[in-house]
Amino acid sequence: xxxxxxxxxxxxxxxxxxxxxxxxxxxxxVEPGSLVAVMGPSGSGKSTLLTIAGSLEDPSSGEVFVGGxxxxxxxxxxxxxxxxRSIGFVFQDFNLLPGLTAVENVSLPLELDGLPARKAHAxxxxxxxxxxxxxxxxxxxxxxxxxxxxxxAIARATxxxxxxxxxxxxxxxxxxxxxxxxxxxxxxxxxxxxxxxxVTHEAQLASWxxxxxxxxxxxxxxxxxxxxxxxxxxxxSPIQ
Amino acid sequence: MSxxxxxxxxxxxxxxxxxxxxxxxxxxxxxxxxxNVGQVYTTLQRLERDGLVESxxxxxxxxxxxxxITPDGEQELSDWLCTxxxxxxxxxxxxxxxxLVALELPxxxxxxxxxxxxxxxxxxxxxxxxLKEDEARFDLSLALVxxxxxxxxxxxxxxxxxxDGRLKRASAEPSRTxxxxxxxxxxxxxxxx
Numbered sequence: 001x002x003x004x005x006x007x008x009x010x011x012x013x014x015x016x017x018x019x020x021x022x023x024x025x026x027x028x029x030v031e032p033g034s035l036v037a038v039m040g041p042s043g044s045g046k047s048t049l050l051t052i053a054g055s056l057e058d059p060s061s062g063e064v065f066v067g068g069x070x071x072x073x074x075x076x077x078x079x080x081x082x083x084x085r086s087i088g089f090v091f092q093d094f095n096l097l098p099g100l101t102a103v104e105n106v107s108l109p110l111e112l113d114g115l116p117a118r119k120a121h122a123x124x125x126x127x128x129x130x131x132x133x134x135x136x137x138x139x140x141x142x143x144x145x146x147x148x149x150x151x152x153a154i155a156r157a158t159x160x161x162x163x164x165x166x167x168x169x170x171x172x173x174x175x176x177x178x179x180x181x182x183x184x185x186x187x188x189x190x191x192x193x194x195x196x197x198x199v200t201h202e203a204q205l206a207s208w209x210x211x212x213x214x215x216x217x218x219x220x221x222x223x224x225x226x227x228x229x230x231x232x233x234x235x236x237s238p239i240q
Numbered sequence: 241m242s243x244x245x246x247x248x249x250x251x252x253x254x255x256x257x258x259x260x261x262x263x264x265x266x267x268x269x270x271x272x273x274x275x276n277v278g279q280v281y282t283t284l285q286r287l288e289r290d291g292l293v294e295s296x297x298x299x300x301x302x303x304x305x306x307x308x309i310t311p312d313g314e315q316e317l318s319d320w321l322c323t324x325x326x327x328x329x330x331x332x333x334x335x336x337x338x339x340l341v342a343l344e345l346p347x348x349x350x351x352x353x354x355x356x357x358x359x360x361x362x363x364x365x366x367x368x369x370x371l372k373e374d375e376a377r378f379d380l381s382l383a384l385v386x387x388x389x390x391x392x393x394x395x396x397x398x399x400x401x402x403x404d405g406r407l408k409r410a411s412a413e414p415s416r417t418x419x420x421x422x423x424x425x426x427x428x429x430x431x432x433x
Contacts, residue, residue: 039362041401176387187373203397204390207365208373214355216404222355224363230371233272 001068002029003163003195004053009062011048022048023218026062030195032163035187037206038199040215046199047168049215053197054087054166055079067163084113087164088157088194090186092172094149096141096156102148103128103137106156113160127155131185147178151185158189165189165196171205183208243275243283248309248317251293255308258284270382292316335396339403351404358400365393 006028013020023045030036040046051057052064055071064071067086071079089095096105107124111117128137131151141149150170157165167186171179183198187208190196198205206212214222243265250256250264262280266273281302287293292313295305309317335357342350372386 041405184373201401203362203365203394206362207369207390209366212359212362212366214359216351216355217408222359224359224366227363227366227370230367230374233367233371 001031002065003032003067004028004030004197005063005065006049006053007063007065009049009052009059009064011045011052011057012060021218023052023215026215026218026220028053028197028213028220030164030197032195033190033193034211035190035196035198035209037209037212038197038215039201039203039206039212040199041201044215045218046201046215048218050166050168050197050199054089054164055083081113084109085160086162087166088159088162090150090153090157090165090167090170092169094141094146094153096149096152098141101138101140102133102144102152102155105141105152106159109156110160115160123159124155127159128152131155146174147181150174150178150182154182154185154189158192158194163194165194167196167198169200169202169205170198171202172200176204179205242320243279244287245317245320247280247283247287248292248313248320251307251309252314252317255306257304257306258302261307268381270379270385272382272385287313336399339400343407351407354400354404354407358397358404361393361397361400365390365397368393 006026009026009028010024011022013022026045026049028036028038028049038046038049048057052059053066055064055066055074058072066082069082074082083089096102097108100108103121103124106127107117107120110120110123115123125134125137128134131154133148133151133155136144136148136152139148141152144152154170157167165186170186171182174182183205186196186198198209200206210226212224213220246265246269247261250261250268256264258280259277261284262275262277265275265280284293284295284302284307288295288307290312291310293307293309295307338357339350339354342348342353368386368389372383372390
């Protein structure tokens with residue numbers, strides 16, 4: 001069963017002559033343990049799709065199910081709880097709180113959700129250790145490199161009992177080595193059972209996904225087939 | 241890919257036999273470029289003819305011959321490493337031609353044609369990325385080869401994305417029609433100095 005499902009989801013901004021269809025009739029399903037990339041150019045509706053999937057915004061029409069629950073039937077408080085407990089967000093510009101250390105940033109959502117501070121801190125440390133950042137735990141964001149900041153953001157997005165990871169251009173500001181490290185972490189989270197959606201315009205990022213969905217002018221126009229074994233790449237015709 | 245210079249590079253490490261050269265070539269290129277043993281011996285004969293390698297006098301049996309690089313061979317290898325491959329001439333890219341043809345054909349949506357090629361290339365990149373995920377972390381040669389292929393495919397997709405964007409803008413501005421005229425590009429003949 002899919003953890004995230006979008007059925008015929010549309011979002012319209014403005015009214016009358018200024019009306020703009022950000023996304024139209026989008027269907028998308030993401031199973032636990034799988035990574036789906038949504039690829040499209042700027043303005044194709046990628047970020048709108050992500051904010052609707054993450055319950056940050058309501059669709060104009062259509063249905064969104066997260067963990068089998070229809071979002072439109074949930075109260076604002078229930079949605080906020082769902083976001084704190086089950087959904088992790090990663091953004092291009094990290095969105096870390098500058099006045100908090102790395103471990104405080106990671107453990108904050110757990111504390112907000114009522115976990116005692118000491119336990120939240122321990123879970124935050126464990127998440128940082130898993131991403132090789134234990135020695136950066138007491139550093140503030142401005143003392144970290146871009147790659148480290150994004151790893152902290154991923155630790156924050158996957159800490160606790162998260163089921164869904166939503167990432168918007170997560171390696172956009174990073175070089176290719178750090179970008180690859182970020183995608184390896186997203187993939188590792190999926191291997192632990194999370195469902196993940198990464199929206200991006202970059203093919204190198206999208207190529208880490210199990211499935212790539214192509215968005216054009218707000219519509220899903222295509223998607224990749226499951227890739228064959230990479231072994232076939234190692235048997236080209238001999239060179240001349 | 242120059243087998244000739246790859247063999248010179250391997251021989252610059254010390255004298256080697258033909259079969260050994262073949263095995264080392266495949267290992268050091270991440271086993272992405274298979275090489276048959278006939279190619280190895282033909283290339284070695286040419287290198288010997290050109291005075292770039294020398295062999296032991298081991299009679300007619302090529303497999304018993306050891307090969308070593310000569311000073312001229314060392315110089316040839318050094319020159320080759322520092323000579324940029326010719327990238328001044330735009331290649332006659334089949335994909336570019338397909339998109340240009342699609343642009344002219346009535347009843348063909350060129351953006352749909354672009355999407356077909358984009359999907360194929362992304363699927364290919366997924367395969368290369370799997371290879372990196374599974375193996376390349378532990379094999380530097382393979383990681384470098386896979387990265388090179390991923391960047392090459394990525395560049396083609398970026399061109400498709402750019403073409404898609406241009407076509408979208410062009411269709412939104414009917415007064416500025418897309419010119420069918422492709423500018424003449426002078427094809428260079430050598431490396432830019």
